[in-house]
Amino acid sequence: MIRLDQPNLANLPELRHIGKPLPRIDAMGKVTGATKYAGDYVMPNMLHAKVLRSKYPSAKILRIDVSKARGFPGIVAVLTADDLPGARVTTDIPGVTDTAKRAGTDAPILAKDRVRFMGEAIAIVAAEELAIAERASDLIEVDYEPYPAVFTPAEAMQPGAPIVTEPDNIVARWRIVKGDADAAMKNADVIVEGTYKTQFIDHAYLEPEAGIAWVDENGVLTIRVSTQVVEHFRSIAAALQLPQNKVHVMGALVGGGFGGKEDITVELFIGLAALKTRRPVKMIYTREESLLAHCKRHPFTITHKTGVTRSGRIVAAQVNMLADSGAYVYLSPYVLLYAASSAVGPYRVNNVTVNACAVATNNTFTSAFRGFGAAQACVAYEQQMDEIARELDMDPRQVRRINYAQAGDTTPNGQAFRGAVWLEECAQRAWDALGEETKANAPHMKIGRGLASYMQSYGRITWFHDTSQAWVGLEMDGSIVIRCGVPDIGGGQMNTLAQITAEVLGVPMERITVYGTDSALTPLAGTTTATRQMYMSGNATYQAALAVRKTLAERASQHLECELDEIDFADNTVFVKNDASQNMPLTQLIAICAAEGLPRANLSLFKAPFTDKLDPDNAQGDIWPDYTFGAQAVKVAVDTETGEVRVLKSAACHDVGRALNPAAVAGQIEGGAAQGLGYALMEDVQIVNGVTLTPSFAEYLIPTASDIPETKTIILESGTGLGPFGAKGIGEPALTPMAPAIANAVADAIGARVTQLPLTPERVLEAIDKIETRFS
Amino acid sequence: MQRKTIHLTLNGEPREWSVYPNELLLNVLREQEFLTGAKYGCGIGECGACTVHLNGAPMLSCLTLAIACDGADILTIEGLARDGKLDAVQEAFLEHSAFQCGFCTPDMIMMTRALLNENPQPSEAQVRDYLRGNLCRCTGYASILRAALDAAAVLNVRRNIHAAEERADA
Numbered sequence: 001m002i003r004l005d006q007p008n009l010a011n012l013p014e015l016r017h018i019g020k021p022l023p024r025i026d027a028m029g030k031v032t033g034a035t036k037y038a039g040d041y042v043m044p045n046m047l048h049a050k051v052l053r054s055k056y057p058s059a060k061i062l063r064i065d066v067s068k069a070r071g072f073p074g075i076v077a078v079l080t081a082d083d084l085p086g087a088r089v090t091t092d093i094p095g096v097t098d099t100a101k102r103a104g105t106d107a108p109i110l111a112k113d114r115v116r117f118m119g120e121a122i123a124i125v126a127a128e129e130l131a132i133a134e135r136a137s138d139l140i141e142v143d144y145e146p147y148p149a150v151f152t153p154a155e156a157m158q159p160g161a162p163i164v165t166e167p168d169n170i171v172a173r174w175r176i177v178k179g180d181a182d183a184a185m186k187n188a189d190v191i192v193e194g195t196y197k198t199q200f201i202d203h204a205y206l207e208p209e210a211g212i213a214w215v216d217e218n219g220v221l222t223i224r225v226s227t228q229v230v231e232h233f234r235s236i237a238a239a240l241q242l243p244q245n246k247v248h249v250m251g252a253l254v255g256g257g258f259g260g261k262e263d264i265t266v267e268l269f270i271g272l273a274a275l276k277t278r279r280p281v282k283m284i285y286t287r288e289e290s291l292l293a294h295c296k297r298h299p300f301t302i303t304h305k306t307g308v309t310r311s312g313r314i315v316a317a318q319v320n321m322l323a324d325s326g327a328y329v330y331l332s333p334y335v336l337l338y339a340a341s342s343a344v345g346p347y348r349v350n351n352v353t354v355n356a357c358a359v360a361t362n363n364t365f366t367s368a369f370r371g372f373g374a375a376q377a378c379v380a381y382e383q384q385m386d387e388i389a390r391e392l393d394m395d396p397r398q399v400r401r402i403n404y405a406q407a408g409d410t411t412p413n414g415q416a417f418r419g420a421v422w423l424e425e426c427a428q429r430a431w432d433a434l435g436e437e438t439k440a441n442a443p444h445m446k447i448g449r450g451l452a453s454y455m456q457s458y459g460r461i462t463w464f465h466d467t468s469q470a471w472v473g474l475e476m477d478g479s480i481v482i483r484c485g486v487p488d489i490g491g492g493q494m495n496t497l498a499q500i501t502a503e504v505l506g507v508p509m510e511r512i513t514v515y516g517t518d519s520a521l522t523p524l525a526g527t528t529t530a531t532r533q534m535y536m537s538g539n540a541t542y543q544a545a546l547a548v549r550k551t552l553a554e555r556a557s558q559h560l561e562c563e564l565d566e567i568d569f570a571d572n573t574v575f576v577k578n579d580a581s582q583n584m585p586l587t588q589l590i591a592i593c594a595a596e597g598l599p600r601a602n603l604s605l606f607k608a609p610f611t612d613k614l615d616p617d618n619a620q621g622d623i624w625p626d627y628t629f630g631a632q633a634v635k636v637a638v639d640t641e642t643g644e645v646r647v648l649k650s651a652a653c654h655d656v657g658r659a660l661n662p663a664a665v666a667g668q669i670e671g672g673a674a675q676g677l678g679y680a681l682m683e684d685v686q687i688v689n690g691v692t693l694t695p696s697f698a699e700y701l702i703p704t705a706s707d708i709p710e711t712k713t714i715i716l717e718s719g720t721g722l723g724p725f726g727a728k729g730i731g732e733p734a735l736t737p738m739a740p741a742i743a744n745a746v747a748d749a750i751g752a753r754v755t756q757l758p759l760t761p762e763r764v765l766e767a768i769d770k771i772e773t774r775f776s
Numbered sequence: 777m778q779r780k781t782i783h784l785t786l787n788g789e790p791r792e793w794s795v796y797p798n799e800l801l802l803n804v805l806r807e808q809e810f811l812t813g814a815k816y817g818c819g820i821g822e823c824g825a826c827t828v829h830l831n832g833a834p835m836l837s838c839l840t841l842a843i844a845c846d847g848a849d850i851l852t853i854e855g856l857a858r859d860g861k862l863d864a865v866q867e868a869f870l871e872h873s874a875f876q877c878g879f880c881t882p883d884m885i886m887m888t889r890a891l892l893n894e895n896p897q898p899s900e901a902q903v904r905d906y907l908r909g910n911l912c913r914c915t916g917y918a919s920i921l922r923a924a925l926d927a928a929a930v931l932n933v934r935r936n937i938h939a940a941e942e943r944a945d946a
């Protein structure tokens with residue numbers, strides 16, 4: 001049994017299945033190796049496909065000659081842009097009801113006359129064997145002519161810069177104005193300025209992008225793919241000029257997503273090849289391909305100017321943000337909005353101006369990554385809080401305490417926080433869990449402690465008009481089927497639905513089967529992104545299960561001759577609450593309902609709150625349904641001779657509203673913290689002049705078992721979330737505060753701040769050198 | 777290139793494979809035997825996703841030529857449970873929910889099993905060190921470490937009970 005610190009501060013009622021670390025429904029397949037991921041499927045007569053990718057970050061394509069490849073034995077098809085005139089990936093944001101032009105993907109499927117980043121797709125080859133498909137890329141001749149390029153957002157904004165995205169490389173801008181920051185800044189006793197930079201990082205899910213496509217007997221293009229979004233079937237249909245009902249996307253359990261499988265990956269390549277060859281076509285990215293050619297996290301440069309009083313109260317903030325969108329526009333406008341809207345963090349700041357801009361360059365394109373801009377914002381605002389404390393010579397925790405937002409306070413957009421805002425509670429517990437101060441064991445070792453608080457939305461942007469649907473049905477033998485198009489990316493998304501249903505209908509988990517992630521056969525449930533599935537599909541399932549329960553309970557109350565609200569369900573039995581001897585087996589009740597034609601199933605749609613778009617002048621308005629709050633504390637040791645940083649202890653405390661499955665919640669928190677550790681200390685997709693220098697796990701380092709500190713996970717449950725049973729989302733929030741907590745701990749240890757992630761030994765030494773020169 | 781016929785034991789069963797000299801063990805397992813528990817994560821020995829046991833020792837099947845397995849005894853995650861009963865390491869991973877996406881779970885279990893074969897009472901530091909080459913992007917390793925240490929403890933208790941029973945019998 002997992003041992004977790006889970007104090008029940010809000011006195012939530014004990015439930016039968018909810019809140020228990022029950023073995024997940026996906027557990028047995030995973031520990032026996034039986035679970036099938038997209039790349040594990042094979043089909044008779046299957047072909048293997050490869051993508052030929054650009055060798056240069058910016059070039060004109062003068063000529064593509066595929067004649068040698070076409071004639072090569074074993075090669076069945078070679079496709080270039082000429083075979084699909086004008087086809088572009090114009091990924092709509094799935095579920096968005098707004099008809100105005102969205103700012104989603106707009107990239108060619110295959111480059112025609114110009115490539116804009118290294119690794120851009122140029123041709124697809126489908127062959128009898130993978131080895132043959134791999135050779136084909138040597139057999140296709142591409143003549144390039146170098147084209148002017150630009151590799152930093154600052155340069156790309158200059159007049160006369162090479163244009164990557166028409167008309168001026170500006171991909172998105174958000175200007176948020178609340179109060180009057182200029183005027184309020186004049187009332188500040190102290191003004192603190194700081195600039196913080198983050199890097200490109202890779203999702204580095206262990207499962208590379210993979211899928212298999214075929215045309216079925218009804219002419220439906222069917223794609224089994226590792227994806228967070230089966231609703232891409234619509235974008236696929238648009239790109240391939242097929243009716244939407246002739247594209248069927250079947251997901252599989254996803255071997256890690258983190259936002260990297262939110263955009264389309266292999267779908268169009270294998271879809272095109274399958275349409276062309278009329279044979280099943282499989283594609284798995286190599287690790288190198290995944291590192292080179294798929295989206296990365298946006299690097300940001302964030303500048304804070306904060307006006308504070310002597311006593312530590314923030315009176316004004318001006319924040320500028322510049323993000324690198326890379327060569328094509330995927331989700332940059334929204335990533336930027338998340339960043340801008342959380343620019344000052346979970347603090348009460350009544351006068352704020354935020355100017356945020358995302359710019360195109362000839363770097364690998366950037367898009368969704370767990371934390372989605374809000375994580376980059378947190379890296380900056382939490383370091384800024386510590387810098388404010390340093391300027392004022394105050395305890396950083398005290399500065400936070402003075403400024404923490406309360407329920408009713410508003411974000412820079414003017415959206416009010418609702419429910420419990422347990423910032424101080426979380427920070428205190430995380431900090432206390434670090435334990436006593438430790439002494440360094442050698443003169444060149446320095447120990448430091450750092451804290452970061454955060455806020456992170458869960459659920460999608462409310463003007464997207466988000467919905468999810470689920471179907472819950474009882475079989476005659478009392479077992480249950482749930483159908484809900486939720487992609488399970490490892491967070492236990494499907495298990496959550498089972499656990500909710502078990503609670504409502506009193507049926508043990510092992511009697512429940514969940515079908516998910518299918519665009520045609522399961523009710524559409526929206527994306528597994530934005531920390532939304534527990535909230536959205538959890539609620540849809542909860543509603544559906546409640547509807548089934550209502551019908552059954554009504555019939556049972558007649559049979560057992562009691563009031564409706566006296567009926568309860570547990571252990572496959574229906575009984576009278578205060579007299580359990582009055583009962584009947586669930587199967588008997590089902591048989592009665594079936595005989596009388598009463599429904600034993602329900603399809604339910606859950607609707608998030610809908611709002612209008614933001615005020616175009618000042619970006620005021622609501623953006624998200626709700627927020628999760630929490631804190632991360634760390635203790636680090638810095639070797640001042642080598643610059644090496646080791647995290648000794650990590651303590652996270654999050655208010656998850658209600659932990660539906662504490663083991664799964666702890667998994668999210670521990671995993672998110674580890675990713676945050678990588679973000680802070682080692683991960684860096686180094687793209688120099690458009691060339692990725694880190695194309696394998698030998699260069700792109702992610703945390704291993706020996707990098708992970710002693711870890712303490714504290715789960716608080718305020719019960720005030722918008723999910724079923726008061727739950728809040730935790731998928732993204734888990735990562736957000738870790739990197740700034742480490743940055744703050746390192747600054748605490750060495751007495752100087754490294755303002756650029758990752759905190760490499762070189763940068764740490766450089767910061768130490770600077771202080772030494774200052775004092776020598 | 778000529779195929780060559782080799783003989784080996786796979787998950788306790790005799791096998792005859794006809795393989796090309798450049799074929800990788802990982803691909804033969806996945807594509808000919810349809811044993812997909814061993815995964816492709818990098819193909820060049822940097823992630824551990826393809827870990828199987830070769831003659832009792834953990835081996836990266838993406839770096840192992842199938843032809844070199846003539847006469848070998850290979851165990852994959854699919855062969856770890858015996859007679860429908862999970863191995864103690866699998867039970868511990870189940871108990872501790874030591875996975876999220878599960879993609880690394882087969883390799884983590886095979887690696888942990890190999891560790892406990894070599895060293896029945898590892899310290900936490902030894903577990904971390906042994907699993908260092910096996911990447912997990914989801915769990916932060918915390919639950920995996922709990923499961924591995926718990927599996928060691930359970931196996932030790934079982935061994936002690938077994939030894940006591942043998943003493944009693946003697």
Ligand code: FES
Pocket residue numbers: 815816817818819820821822823824825826827836837838839
């Ligand atoms: S696939 Fe063998 S080590 Fe990565």
Ligand code: FES
Pocket residue numbers: 206255256490875876877878879880881911912913914915
């Ligand atoms: S559980 Fe996903 S990689 Fe380990």
